[in-house]
Amino acid sequence: xxxxxxxxxxxxxxxxxxxxxxxxxxxxxxxxxxxxxxxxxxxxxxxxxxxxxxxxxxxxxxxxxxxxxxxxxxxxxxxxxxxxxxxxxxxxxxxxxxxxxxxxxxxxxxxxxxxxxxxxxxxxxxxxxxxxxxxxxxxxxxxxxxxxxxxxxxxxxxxxxxxxxxxxxxxxxxxxxxxxxxxxxxxxxxxxxxxxxxxxxxxxxxxxxxxxxxxxxxxxxxxxxxxxxxxxxxxxxxxxxxxxxxxxxxxxxxxxxxxxxxxxxx
Numbered sequence: 414x415x416x417x418x419x420x421x422x423x424x425x426x427x428x429x430x431x432x433x434x435x436x437x438x439x440x441x442x443x444x445x446x447x448x449x450x451x452x453x454x455x456x457x458x459x460x461x462x463x464x465x466x467x468x469x470x471x472x473x474x475x476x477x478x479x480x481x482x483x484x485x486x487x488x489x490x491x492x493x494x495x496x497x498x499x500x501x502x503x504x505x506x507x508x509x510x511x512x513x514x515x516x517x518x519x520x521x522x523x524x525x526x527x528x529x530x531x532x533x534x535x536x537x538x539x540x541x542x543x544x545x546x547x548x549x550x551x552x553x554x555x556x557x558x559x560x561x562x563x564x565x566x567x568x569x570x571x572x573x574x575x576x577x578x579x580x581x582x583x584x585x586x587x588x589x590x591x592x593x594x595x596x597x598x599x600x601x602x603x604x605x606x607x608x609x610x611x612x613x614x615x616x617x618x619x620x621x622x623x624x625x626x627x628x629x630x631x632x633x634x635x636x637x638x639x640x641x642x643x644x645x646x647x648x649x650x651x652x653x654x655x656x657x658x659x660x661x662x663x664x665x666x667x668x669x670x671x672x673x674x675x676x677x678x679x
Contacts, residue, residue, distance in 0.1 A: 439532075439533065439536060443536060443540050445537070446541050446544060447544075449475050449476060449479065449541075450472055450541075450544050450545075452475070453470075453474075453475050454471070457470070460474070460604075463603075463604050466630070467604060467626060467630060467633065468547065468629050468630075468632075468633030469633075469634075470546065470547050472544070472546050473541070473547050473633045474629060475602065476537065476538060476541035476548075477548075477625070477628060477632055477633065478602060479601065479602075481534070481560065481621070481624070481625055481628060482595070482599075482601045482621075483530055484527070484534055484560065484563070484564055485563065485592070485599075485621060487526055487529075487530035488527060488530075488564045488567040488571055489567050489568075489571050489574070489588045489591050489592055490574070490588050490592070491522075491523035491526035491571060492519060492523040492568070492571035492572060492575045493571055493574035493575045493578050493588060496522065496575040496579070497582075499522070500578065500582075515664075515667070519572060527564065547633055548632055548633065549632060549633065549635050551635075552632050552635060553632075555637065555638045556631050558638070559627050559628045559631060559641070559645060560628060562624065562645065562649055563620065563621065563624035563625075563628070563648060565652040565656070566620035566624065566649075567591070567620065568656075569652070569655035569656045569658065569659035569660075570588065570655065570659070572656075572663050573587060573658070573663075574588045575666075576659070576665070576666035576667075577666070579666040579667055579669070579670045580669055580670065594615065594619060595621045598612060598616040599616070599619045600616075600621065601621070601625065605622045620647070620648050620652070620655075623644040623647040623648050626641070626644050627644035
């Protein structure tokens with residue numbers, strides 16, 4: 414844990430050099446809720462029926478979806494970018510020679526980015542609540558548990574991307590494909606129930622589809638974790654399966670890179 418905190422502190426020291434940029438990014442998050450508010454008002458009559466089981470309010474539905482998607486995007490993209498940057502700067506191989514374990518290293522490399530994305534999501538939901546979104550404060554803890562599971566189900570995709578960086582120096586289309594599919598078919602902007610039947614199969618295998626449904630029911634409808642247990646179990650199962658796959662892929666990619674002597678090539 415100490416080593417993870419040290420890596421996070423190093424990232425924090427770098428970010429302090431860009432204070433204005435950080436402040437602007439948070440201001441942009443707050444500003445983005447305004448058009449979302451007006452869009453939600455315009456589509457409320459159309460969406461009310463299809464989102465009845467997920468809060469019924471288009472504004473709350475969109476705010477929760479957008480905030481969660483920001484976290485998912487970061488969970489998928491942060492680690493490949495961090496590994497790529499450290500390979501290009503010649504730092505990654507040096508990190509591997511320290512007593513830091515692989516798991517600690519991977520967590521430490523993207524923990525700060527995820528923490529920052531979480532703060533942005535909280536700011537966005539807070540702004541949405543001020544504008545009238547029906548977010549139930551008493552359900553924050555179970556909502557946080559579900560959100561953590563959603564992130565845990567998407568971080569392995571970032572690990573797979575990092576493995577591809579080690580092996581091929583590129584992630585290929587994997588992270589962008591995962592983010593795009595989640596945005597279009599994961600229930601971020603509209604319920605998965607309106608997805609065409611020929612695309613429903615894709616929607617049904619995306620962890621975000623189940624996670625967002627559970628999150629909205631808890632945060633917007635005061636549902637308990639027991640009420641959303643099937644969806645939560647689906648997200649947890651996806652997290653375990655993807656984590657095992659990603660661990661094997663990263664281990665193989667690291668052995669391959671060491672055998673080829675390519676960790677210092679940039």
